[in-house]
Amino acid sequence: MGKMNKKVLISFLKYVLLGLSIITFGIGIYFTIIIFLPFRAGLARGIAFFLPQISGFLAVLYLSATLIFLKVMPKKKYRVIKYATVLVIGFFLSFMNFLPILTTPVSIQTAEKEFSNAYGNTWRENIPNSINSQFLPTQFNMYNYFLGTPHPDCNFETDIKYYEDEEVELYFDVYYPKYRTGNLPGQNSIIINIHGGSWQFGDKGIGNVPLLNKYLASQGYIVFDIQYGLLDAGGSSFIPTPEHTKHPNMTLAKMVFQIGYFTKEVADNYASQYGGNTDSVYIMGRSAGAHLTGVIGLGYNDPYFAGNFSEELTLKGLIPIYPPNFANPYFTYEPLNRLIPGDPVSNPLAYRKFTPSTLVDENDPPAIIYQGLNDQLVPYLNSEAIQNSLENAGIECIVMTFPFASHASDLLIGNSFSQVWIYYLERFLYLTQ
Structure with missing residues (x-):
């Protein structure tokens, strides 16, 4: 039985x-x-x-x-x-x-070509061994893919209010090195990180790759992960979004003003508080945040945005990650057409100024761009337009492309795309300080 x-x-x-x-x-x-x-x-x-x-x-x-x-x-x-x-x-x-x-070798080959074009075939010789030994040793590691990218610890503080008006209330998180030392690659450079979410959703913290923030902080960077005002168009999303960041009257101009206000607070208060170097500042963002990265970073000295940003910060580089570039058509359909008053015919200047590639001049900082070649929301032509404008102005712009990578494909930092991205990102940051 x-x-x-x-x-x-x-x-x-x-x-x-x-x-x-x-x-x-x-x-x-x-x-x-x-x-x-x-x-x-x-x-x-x-x-x-x-x-x-x-x-x-x-x-x-x-x-x-x-x-x-x-x-x-x-x-x-x-x-x-x-x-x-x-x-x-x-x-x-x-x-x-x-x-x-x-296809990881294809991405590596593309990155090597881009770096050689920007910094010469011997660009690696510009990184001392003492610094290079602190970077990721290889572009891809199967162990890290399945078990995650290791990194030393760092300090961080969350939910610090930096802005409030009758429409929104905004906070930031900050990540900074565990120990004060001049031997780390970042040398206390500042990174302002702007989250994505279609200008309507998203948040700092878990929605903005905190593991990368921690990794960069452990390398000696002061990373400010910030909120900004979002358009409340009545829609819903699986992306966590705080209610105090949303308002139905939000516009791109207000978003730029709020982030610009943060640059002034960094210069006046937060840089000294957390040991940041105001002579070496980077702006990084994903998706909608990458668009704002382009507008702010390339429009920092544009008269159209005069008065928005601190003059005490020196931008050393931009890090747009799958960046939307073209205001037309992105902001010509409901509900995003509410973000710019009028339309491309009645208000052509605003549509031009909120298209990053049209803001480029010879005084702009270099850029490194992350772009998935299978991104249906923000296709490659957006990154290509920004790169062409920068290179035509004589400014280095590296576009790292990833076959099969879709939108938001960098969110898990151990994956094959992110490993390659971080390997070259940390070297770009060091070379441009």
């Missing part, structure tokens, strides 16, 4: 494993279609942001499901045909999901 029960239990478990394997294959086919085909809407669009970042884990999952299925498959008629079919499906899904990792 006991043997019978054991046999029934084993048979039951086999069918459970078969069922789970079949479900895994079904989900895998759906996920793989989302990764590689641009036709996305609703939930699929949100999922597409994250799938390429974890595709290596998924490949291992599909391979495991294939081996389990083959092991427990019942010995019935047409077993060989079924065996071959499962083998083809499983290995196909695994291979397709390994592709984002397999």
Whole structure:
């Protein structure tokens, strides 16, 4: 009787494993279609942001499901045909999901070419061994992919109010080195980090890659992760958004004013409080934050924005991450058309001034741009336009491109895209201080 029960239990478990394997294959086919085909809407669009970042884990999952299925498959008629079919499906899904990792050398080759064009073929010689030894030693490491990028500890403080008016209340977080020393690569340079979210959603902190903020702080940078006013258009999003940052009358001009106000507070108070170097300042942002990075960084000395920004800060570089560039068409449709008064015909000056590539002049700082080549929200042509404008003005601009990377593909800093990005980002920062 006991043997019978054991046999029934084993048979039951086999069918459970078969069922789970079949479900895994079904989900895998759906996920793989989302990764590689641009036709996305609703939930699929949100999922597409994250799938390429974890595709290596998924490949291992599909391979495991294939081996389990083959092991427990019942010995019935047409077993060989079924065996071959499962083998083809499983290995196909695994291979397709390994592709984002397999194309890492392409991203590295592109980055090397971009750095050589900007800083010469011997650019690595400009980084002392004492500094280089503190950077990531390789562009990609499989151990870091599955277990995360290690970094030393840092100090941080959260929810510090810097601005309030009748519409919004804004706070920032700050990350800074654990120990005061001049031996770290960052040398107390300041980074102002602006979150994304379609100018309507998002927040500092968890929505703005805090692990990267901590990593940069451990390297000697003072990172200010800030909120700014957002348009409350009545919509909803899966992105956490504080109510005190939203208002229906918010405009791009107000956002620029608020971030500009923060630059003045940095110069007057926060730089000395946290040991930041006002002669070496960087602005970094993602998506909508990258657009504002471009507007502020390239418009810092533009008369159109006169009075908005502190004159005591020296910008050394811009870090737009998948940056929207063209005010037309981004701000010509509801609800984003509320962010700029009028339209491109009635108010052409504003639309031009909120297009970063049109703000470039010879006094602007260099830039390094992160761009996914599978980004359906902010296609490559946006980064290309900014790079062309900067290079035409004689300013270095590095565009790092990543095959299969979609929008927001840098959020998990251990993934294949982010490892390459951080490797070159920290070297760009050092070279431009």
